[in-house]
Amino acid sequence: MSAHKTIKLRNPGSVYFGKISSRGDFVKSTSGTKLISLIDSWAAQGMELLIADPDWKARYDDGAAIDFLFAGTRKHHAVCGSMIPSCDSSSRRFPFIAATMFEIDDAMDFLPLSPLFLERHINHQRALIHHIAKTHDAADALSALNEISLESEVDGNKHVGSYEHFLANTTLTNLTNSLAFDREQATVRQMILAIGYLLQPVLTNYAIPPQKGLALPMTRDPSQAAFIKALWIDLISTFLPRAEFELSIFSCMRRGNPKLIVTLNGATPSVFQVLFSERCEEDYLINVEHSAAWIEECASQEPATFKLSSYLEHDALSLRQLVDTFRQSFSG
Incomplete structure (x- = not known):
């Protein structure tokens, strides 16, 4: 991974919109009309799919905040933010969403460590929307959300260094215990x-992005979350440089456990539906926790991954060795 003195997140613009309990109407920021329209259309179409589930209200109401990042591997704009299931004063349900659009120079430089670059900003957004969705007087918090700023120049060397320290000082056992x-x-x-076997076809048939996303386990430890999220995205990025993919990355809760969901074919309404309903999960996601039934057969038949498979048997393996061997095994 290359280090950069600065990662520039240019021309950031933040918006908010949705329903909150203290208002009887749809609230939205005065700027960013185009961005609001795009995300609103995605959420509205997703809600239409969601309400087909007889239990959708209970599932929706039980939902927690969901952080997101939308970025194309060959695009120079990205959108990050957070949303929370909410409703207006008449109990009409629709999420409350805060988002920031910004420009980047190179998506493949930005993506692997994006969780570290954006952590502070998204944490701030999430805290504000959680308060706004529940409070009886949201005026001041809405103003604060409208004024929230994204750090325009990120110290790339600092974040690369902290990530490399995490990789070098974390073993497979540490990772297992954390997840x-x-x-x-x-x-x-x-x-x-x-992860490798499911994404390997992308290297040879990259004109067709995978139609199903990946659901990956996360940690409950807030101090480790950005690093582990970066690890998963770093591994996935092994397969991305050869073609254009539209990544949608979500941090959410599923069945009581934190998950990272990554799709490569854009933010479709069905993805929104899956975020709030587990009934249709198998149609759109592959949960890597359910890989035991088929993974050993693949591992025994793929000479290129024999070394990686063997290394992963050792609990003391560092994540630095893991990432390097993963890349060698799947991309040469």
């Missing part, structure tokens, strides 16, 4: 191999 997942379903070794 919240069902250990009877799969091992971290199997999940990492699954």
Whole structure:
């Protein structure tokens, strides 16, 4: 991973819109009409799909805040933000969403460490929208949300250094202990191999992006979350340089556990539906925790990944060695 003195996030513009409990109408910021329209259309179409589920209201009301990033591998604009299931004073449901659009020089330089670059900004957005959605007087918080700024120049060397320190000083055992997942379903070794095998076709048939996204386990430790999110995106980025993909990245809760959801074919309404309903998950997502049934057969038949598969048997393996061997195995 190359270091950069600065990562420039140019011309940021923040917006908010949606329903909140203290207002009887749809609220939105006065600027960013085009961005609001794009995200509003996605959310509205997703809500139409969601309400087909008889239990949708309960599922929606039980939902937690969802952080997101939309970025194309060959695009120079990206959008980050956070949304929370909400409703207006008449209990009409629609999420409240805060988003920031900004320009980037090179998406492939930005994406792997984007969780570190954006962590402070998204944490601020999430805290504000959570308060706004629940408070009886949102005026001051809405003003604060409208004025929230994205750091325009990020110290790339600092974040690369902190990520490299994390990789060098974290073992496979540390990662396993940090992740919240069902250990009877799969091992971290199997999940990492699954990422590679599922995305490997992208290297040869990159004209067709995968139609299903990946659901990856995350940690409950806030101090580790951005690093582990960066690890997953770093591994996925191995398969992205050869073609144009539209990444949608979501941090959310599923069945009580934190997850990272990554899709490569854009933010479709069905993805919005999946974020709030687990019933249709298998139609649009592959949960790598369910990889044990098929992963060993693949591992035994793929000579290029024998070394990686073997290394992943060692609990003391550093994540630095893991990432390097993963790249060698799947991209040469």
